[in-house]
């Protein structure tokens with residue numbers, strides 16, 4: 001029996017890649033298992049964004065090697081970000097005992113390596129065309145693009161995933177249509193710079209599409225025409241590519257009422273050193289445009305503290321940006337130097353751990369206070385919830401604003417959209433009653 005176990009680390013993109021790996025392996029006759037000790041093909045889909053994530057991989061591989069000593073036919077494979085950025089082979093040497101070490105784009109070669117298909121058959125596969133095996137019936141992550149050309153100085157992605165590659169419009173539409181036919185309700189488009197999508201097959205856009213001057217906005221319009229699809233979301237756009245046409249497309253009816261717009265810093269000098277190609281002022285302007293297009297839209301960001309040379313004043317500019325843009329949430333990170341990145345070569349990681357921690361905590365505090373305040377506006381109102389879980393009589397799911405909502409309900413509500421009246425708002429959860 002062929003059994004695989006996948007451990008996924010990192011972002012949504014990696015989660016979607018793991019769904020692709022699962023789909024691919026199931027097409028080869030593999031079945032998934034829930035514990036590594038039950039598998040004979042163990043895969044870690046790695047993240048390289050922080051050193052801690054890479055250190056964790058070393059520990060996991062050591063544990064798996066101990067399992068293998070009791071089970072000789074076990075294969076250990078590493079994919080995701082680590083192989084892609086390991087040009088020098090340093091990481092491979094650091095983690096011995098791994099049988100397969102491949103970038104996610106090389107997934108189609110897996111059968112060859114496993115000696116289960118001959119070399120000719122690999123020509124039929126392309127990473128972007130591999131069908132994912134999804135855990136949820138109602139929600140899907142759809143990759144529209146992989147790789148990145150931006151080279152933010154702190155980031156490993158351009159090395160790990162290579163240059164930007166866009167999926168054909170026709171493939172994206174087919175994947176979404178097939179998902180919706182089977183009961184799918186919500187789609188999240190994934191790409192490293194998702195709003196820089198450029199369709200390789202622009203002739204596939206409908207003639208009546210009003211957004212043809214911007215392929216990403218035009219894609220949103222096409223998806224809005226799919227009957228049965230209820231909610232559309234995307235992550236993550238880059239402020240430098242956000243334009244008036246995209247702002248207009250946010251008004252489309254299936255668009256979620258939440259946008260995640262990474263900012264990273266509120267200080268222009270830090271943004272310049274990060275090679276983020278927008279200024280604080282431009283970011284603020286974009287958020288204003290978004291709120292003009294859709295006044296109730298919740299806005300979230302990624303923010304980083306402790307980047308090389310960041311002073312107290314520069315950090316305060318990030319705090320100010322948070323308040324000025326009245327953000328709903330931010331995913332806050334402490335800068336972690338990654339070998340091989342332009343920042344590691346050009347700058348000193350000279351903000352101490354203690355200062356990074358203190359700044360991160362300060363930012364978290366502001367975020368929590370603001371989230372609590374902003375969530376109060378939902379008290380007394382009715383929100384639409386796509387139910388994801390129901391355990392012991394408590395159902396939960398996200399509203400269109402991506403707020404987690406809990407309410408009393410039955411398991412048969414899972415994978416449906418219900419209306420819930422909110423009676424209590426906390427920082428990270430709204431509590432309500434189904435109506």
Ligand code: SF4
Nearest residue numbers: 148150151152155157
């Ligand atoms: S846009 Fe910047 S942060 Fe995002 S994947 Fe590309 S290089 Fe990395």
